[in-house]
Amino acid sequence: MNQSQMLLILGALVMFSFLTLNAHRTVLIASQMRMDSEYVITAAEVAESMINEVKNKAFDEQTVAQDIFSENELSAVLGPDSGETPSTYDDIDDYITDGEINTARIISTPRVGSYNVSITVVYVNPAAPGQVTVSATRMKRIRVTVSSARLLIPLRLDYFASY
Numbered sequence: 001m002n003q004s005q006m007l008l009i010l011g012a013l014v015m016f017s018f019l020t021l022n023a024h025r026t027v028l029i030a031s032q033m034r035m036d037s038e039y040v041i042t043a044a045e046v047a048e049s050m051i052n053e054v055k056n057k058a059f060d061e062q063t064v065a066q067d068i069f070s071e072n073e074l075s076a077v078l079g080p081d082s083g084e085t086p087s088t089y090d091d092i093d094d095y096i097t098d099g100e101i102n103t104a105r106i107i108s109t110p111r112v113g114s115y116n117v118s119i120t121v122v123y124v125n126p127a128a129p130g131q132v133t134v135s136a137t138r139m140k141r142i143r144v145t146v147s148s149a150r151l152l153i154p155l156r157l158d159y160f161a162s163y
Contacts, residue, residue: 074136
């Protein structure tokens with residue numbers, strides 16, 4: 001074998017090495033993207049399940065046992081009543097997580113791990129749902145925020161409940 005043939009073989013090996021490295025890099029990037037997608041999809045499923053749980057409760061403490069006909073009859077105070085626990089929540093705003101009354105829930109999933117779920121509930125203007133009000137109205141915004149060390153940014157879903 002002469003020197004020119006050795007150089008051709010060496011060049012072919014170098015090119016094959018670059019090709020192999022690029023193929024491995026592509027596989028790793030695709031695998032990471034698949035895992036990131038799974039984290040986000042699972043977080044969305046966790047948020048959706050929390051919204052489903054919350055929205056199946058009464059609109060307000062005053063509407064648990066009876067219908068009301070005026071916004072003045074709605075409770076101005078949001079949050080769980082004294083003595084209520086997650087198993088006894090009966091209205092939407094009992095789920096508020098503020099760190100004092102309620103702490104964020106930790107929901108574990110079999111494949112992805114744990115997610116921290118926090119919920120805020122506020123009254124909003126029915127004519128402009130993006131506008132938060134301090135007085136009771138016939139519409140509440142339920143905001144579920146799901147965070148995890150595996151998510152780049154927390155996932156946030158809003159649901160508007162009206163009475």
